[in-house]
Amino acid sequence: xxxxxxxxxxxxxxxxxxxxxxxxxxxxxxxxxxxxxxxxxxxxxxxxxxxxxxxxxxxxxxxxxxxxxxxxxxxxxxxxxxxxxxxxxxxxxxxxxxxxxxxxxxxxxxxxxxxxxxxxxxxxxxxxxxxxxxxxxxxxxxxxxxxxxxxxxxxxxxxxxxxxxxxxxxxxxxxxxxxxxxxxxxxxxxxxxxxxxxxxxxxxxxxxxxxxxxxxxxxxxxxxxxxxxxxxxxxxxxxxxxxxxxxxxxxxxxxxxxxxxxxxxxxxxxxxxxxxxxxxxxxxxxxxxxxxxxxxxxxxxxxxxxxxxxxxxxxxxxxxxxxxxxxxxxxxxxxxxxxxxxxxxxx
Amino acid sequence: xxxxxxxxxxxxxxxxxxxxxxxxxxxxxxxxxxxxxxxxxxxxxxxxxxxxxxxxxxxxxxxxxxxxxxxxxxxxxxxxxxxxxxxxxxxxxxxxxxxxxxxxxxxxxxxxxxxxxxxxxxxxxxxxxxxxxxxxxxxxxxxxxxxxxxxxxxxxxxxxxxxxxxxxxxxxxxxxxxxxxxxxxxxxxxxxxxxxxxxxxxxxxxxxxxxxxxxxxxxxxxxxxxxxxxxxxxxxxxxxxxxxxxxxxxxxxxxxxxxxxxxxxxxxxxxxxxxxxxxxxxxxxxxxxxxxxxxxxxxxxxxxxxxxxxxxxxxxxxxxxxxxxxxxxxxxxxxxxxxxxxxxxxx
Numbered sequence: 001x002x003x004x005x006x007x008x009x010x011x012x013x014x015x016x017x018x019x020x021x022x023x024x025x026x027x028x029x030x031x032x033x034x035x036x037x038x039x040x041x042x043x044x045x046x047x048x049x050x051x052x053x054x055x056x057x058x059x060x061x062x063x064x065x066x067x068x069x070x071x072x073x074x075x076x077x078x079x080x081x082x083x084x085x086x087x088x089x090x091x092x093x094x095x096x097x098x099x100x101x102x103x104x105x106x107x108x109x110x111x112x113x114x115x116x117x118x119x120x121x122x123x124x125x126x127x128x129x130x131x132x133x134x135x136x137x138x139x140x141x142x143x144x145x146x147x148x149x150x151x152x153x154x155x156x157x158x159x160x161x162x163x164x165x166x167x168x169x170x171x172x173x174x175x176x177x178x179x180x181x182x183x184x185x186x187x188x189x190x191x192x193x194x195x196x197x198x199x200x201x202x203x204x205x206x207x208x209x210x211x212x213x214x215x216x217x218x219x220x221x222x223x224x225x226x227x228x229x230x231x232x233x234x235x236x237x238x239x240x241x242x243x244x245x246x247x248x249x250x251x252x253x254x255x256x257x258x259x260x261x262x263x264x265x266x267x268x269x270x271x272x273x274x275x276x277x278x279x280x281x282x283x284x285x286x287x288x289x290x291x292x293x294x295x296x297x298x299x300x301x302x303x304x305x306x307x308x309x310x311x312x313x314x315x316x317x318x319x320x321x322x323x324x325x326x327x328x329x330x331x332x333x334x335x336x337x338x339x340x341x342x343x344x345x346x347x
Numbered sequence: 348x349x350x351x352x353x354x355x356x357x358x359x360x361x362x363x364x365x366x367x368x369x370x371x372x373x374x375x376x377x378x379x380x381x382x383x384x385x386x387x388x389x390x391x392x393x394x395x396x397x398x399x400x401x402x403x404x405x406x407x408x409x410x411x412x413x414x415x416x417x418x419x420x421x422x423x424x425x426x427x428x429x430x431x432x433x434x435x436x437x438x439x440x441x442x443x444x445x446x447x448x449x450x451x452x453x454x455x456x457x458x459x460x461x462x463x464x465x466x467x468x469x470x471x472x473x474x475x476x477x478x479x480x481x482x483x484x485x486x487x488x489x490x491x492x493x494x495x496x497x498x499x500x501x502x503x504x505x506x507x508x509x510x511x512x513x514x515x516x517x518x519x520x521x522x523x524x525x526x527x528x529x530x531x532x533x534x535x536x537x538x539x540x541x542x543x544x545x546x547x548x549x550x551x552x553x554x555x556x557x558x559x560x561x562x563x564x565x566x567x568x569x570x571x572x573x574x575x576x577x578x579x580x581x582x583x584x585x586x587x588x589x590x591x592x593x594x595x596x597x598x599x600x601x602x603x604x605x606x607x608x609x610x611x612x613x614x615x616x617x618x619x620x621x622x623x624x625x626x627x628x629x630x631x632x633x634x635x636x637x638x639x640x641x642x643x644x645x646x647x648x649x650x651x652x653x654x655x656x657x658x659x660x661x662x663x664x665x666x667x668x669x670x671x672x673x674x675x676x677x678x679x680x681x682x683x684x685x686x687x688x689x690x691x692x693x694x
Contacts, residue, residue, distance in 0.1 A: 010455065049396030058447040058481045058492055100405040100492055108357060134405045134492075145405055145447055145481075145492035 051157060053094075053150040055086035061141035069185045072111055074213040075144075076118025082239065083148035084126055084217035085292045089237040090159070091222060092152035096131040097123070100145040102138035126219060156231070158296070163234035163253035167297040167318040170232075172221040172311055174265040175242055176281055179288025180273045181205070181212025187277075207269045215292045221311065222294075228305045232296035243286040245295045246325055247339040253297075256323040259316030259337075262330045286327075286337070398504060400441075400497040402433035408488035416532045419458055421560040422491075423465025429586065430495035431473055431564035432639045436584040437506070438569060439499035444470070445479035449490040473566060503578070505643070510581035510600035514644040514665040517579075519568040519658055521612040522589055523628060526635025527620045528552075528559025534624075554616045562639040568658060569641075575652045579643035590633040592642045593672055594686040600644075603670040606663030606684075609677045633674075633684070 059079055061067060067075075080097060087094040099119055103112065123130060131149075184205055191198055202209060218237070225232065234253055236245045242264070250257050264285050266274075274281040297318055298306060306312055316328075325337040406426055408414060414422075427444060434441040446466055450459065470477060478496075531552055538545055549556060565584070572579065581600055583592045589611070597604050611632050613621075621628040644665055645653060653659055663675075672684040 010452075052399050052496075054443070054445060054479055054494070054496060056445040056447055056479055056481055056492070056494055058449055058483055058490070060449055060483060060485055060490070062486050063449070063484055096401070098401060098403040098494060100403055102405055102407055102410070102490070105357075132401055132403055134403055136405055136407060137410055138407055139409050140487040143405070143407070143449070143490055145403070147401070147403055147445060147494040149399075149401060 050151040051092070051154050053087055053090050053092040053152055053157075054147060055083055055090075055150075056145065056147040057083050057086070059144040059146075061143065066185075066189070067142065069189055070213060072114040073118035073121070075142075076115040076120075077122045077214050078118075079144045079146050080119055080122035080126070080128065080148075081215055081217045082292060083146045084122075084128065084219075085215075085237040085239070087148050087150035088218050088222050089235050089294060090150070090152065091156050091225075091232065091235060092150040093222075094126060094128055094148050094150040094217075096129045096149040098132035098134075098147045098149075099130055100134035100136075102136040102143040104138050104141060107142065126217065158232045158235040159252075160234055160236050160249050161252040161254075162232075163249055163255050163297040163318050164299075165255060165318050165320055166300050167233050168300055168303060168306070168314055169246075169257060169259060169295070169297055169316040169318065170306060170312050171238070171242065171265060171293055171295050171315055172218050172313075173291070173293040174267045174270065174313075175238065175291050175293060176266050176274065176284035176288045177208045177211035177270045178215060178290035178292075179212075179241075179284045180270045180277070180279075181208035181210070182290070183277050183279070184208060184273065185212065205269065205273065207267060208273060211291065215290065217292060218294045224309060224311070228309060230298055230302045230305050232298055235294060235296035238291045238293045238295050239289060241285075241287040241289040242295065243337050244289070244339055246337060249295065249297070250318075250321075250325055253318070254321055256319040256321050256325055257316055258319055258323070258326045258328055258334075260328045263313060263315040265313040265315075282327075397498040398439070398501050400434055400437050400439040400499055400504075401494060402430055402497075403492065403494040404430050404433070406491040406493075408490065413532075413536070414489065416536055417560060419461040420465035420468070422489075423462040423467075424469045424561050425465075426491045426493050427466055427469035427473070427475065427495075428562055428564045429639060430493045431469075431475070431566075432562075432584040432586070434495050434497035435565050435569050436582050436641060437497070437499065438503050438572075438579065438582060439497040440569075441473060441475055441495050441497040441564075443476045443478040443496040445481075445494045445496075446477055447481035447483075447492040449483040449485035451485050451487060451489075454489065473564065505579045505582040506599075507581055507583050507596050508599040508601075509579075510596055510602050510644040510665045511646075512602060512665050512667055513647050514580050515647055515650060515653070515661055516593075516604060516606060516642070516644055516663040516665065517653060517659050518585070518589065518612060518640055518642050518662055519565050519660075520638070520640040521614045521617065521660075522585065522633075522638050522640060523613050523621065523631035523635045524555045524558035524617045525562060525637035525639075526559075526588075526631045527617045527624070527626075528555035528557070529637070530624050530626070531555060531620065532559065552616065552620065554614060555620060559637065562637065564639060565641045571656060571658070575656060577645055577649045577652050579645055582641060582643035585638045585640045585642050586636060588632075588634040588636040589642065590684050591636070591686055593684060596642065596644070597665075597668075597672055600665070601668055603666040603668050603672055604663055605666055605670070605673045605675055605681075607675045610660060610662040612660040612662075629674075 059065060065075055083097060084094045119130065184202065188202060234249055236249050238245050246257055261282050264282060266281050266285055270284065271281045274284050306314065327335045327337055329335060406412060412422055430444060431441045466477065531549065535549060581596055583596050585592050593604055608629050611629060613628050613632055617631065618628045621631050674682045674684055676682060
């Protein structure tokens, strides 16, 4: 009744980015107040004052989170911070959010309370107002949609398309931790399901667990960059993994890049646990995702300002587009990067 | 693992509005730019220029729509217009939307295309830009979350809390049609499931089907009110039924109301089909929902300007709070109105 079977393109062939590309192509902007539409972390709207910046994300149970090991309070916190992360990635200041949820009768009010406690905690920490939302029942599972709204002076906004050859590539914090935290939680879940009498053994791994369960948005990095007088030439938040974000940034800036394996910041806990799981720590950083760090490029003249900044690592530089995107390994060989990202439809 | 079973409040006891009340109480606004938060159709943000108005809605398959009779193109159209309706209900002009969808592998690209064709059609008709969104896979069904962003001069905004005693109560268009359209679609679905060889018989009922499947937002009513120089004292859109919206408006304005049964606008097609279904047409108008008409109050001195306006019906007046909310029936008796609305969790 609904679909023409003869002319069917599987979404699995397209992948998430293919689908976004398709949708982008079919959209054109009409209003002069719509400064920036899709294809960046957030939209920009000019209502004659400061720029309004908007970003939205949807989170689904058993796709984006597993309630068998994600506490609802953490989930509420994370649902907010992953959206704020997109606003900071525009070099803007988040101010408001809307929070919509759909839940089945499986959940009690206390469960919803726990979720909103996490939302409130994130709002308090980041100085955000909840200005709207929608609640609904669902047939299956817990669904969350958050839209974040921020503001910026026009001259402060940083897009994905401003990286130029010779710019330096920087990343905040460290990478791969959220992915390793997820591996740890998945392992303990398997053990628990096999033998419910064995209690989860998560001790001593607080850092990677917190990166996965309760990620922070990089408010302080944005402040730090202001304090040291550096405006990035391009910026994006690391939600799908370093490799995927480099592809977005280079594609939109029409450039290539070279990054150095031994410069990629990886926390010792991430490194050790990756080895325990027989995973390559560099691959975790490149393709793991969910770190919500900021990846940005700076003009080479800003090198001295950034080189000693806490929590910022210089990991490479922008090249001509013809050179492609490359990883220089610790042993000095050059490998072409692959866009990995999170391909929702191939699973 | 997740919930404290000893202290469990079922959401079914609370209902949707109870849950919203709970959430509202736990939220306080921090930023001076957050002019209006939840408890109205949309949020209002002051970024030093015009006011930014934001509204969001989530739609779930088998809760809000049934794809066995809702064409995807109509669904895309409706997902946009129901959000625009909230912006118009603030007497603001919608300018941008974000559209997030989650879909299972059951859907093809052509299905997504169809959905976005409907989105694009609504955007073209209402002059809206799609400025963002999110796509994701789902385990079950089709999930849509739309956020609409509009603008208004501060002095033009109309809230739910401005109705005063002696104000007249107006409604645009007619009511109950969307609900009757739904009854018709549900009946044909049952017949089809019982005997798939019988083709649906929907002929001659275009009006109520369109009210249900492809509702419009009341852009023209907002323009008309501007043209005739009337600024409503309070306004809300009719998404859950006239009765429910009167409760919201009277509660927030701290007033009562009296509406007249024989003044409630009901289309002849709605009326006749209601009788065919053994439904009271007035009950369909009061509790049916999804009409997306505008319910508003005006100062009594504006009576002459509105009395002959096309598509606006005067249905009653605002009273002192102590008198409560009443329906004066066609036979002259007075009945207390009940808040019905759409109670998502009792189903």
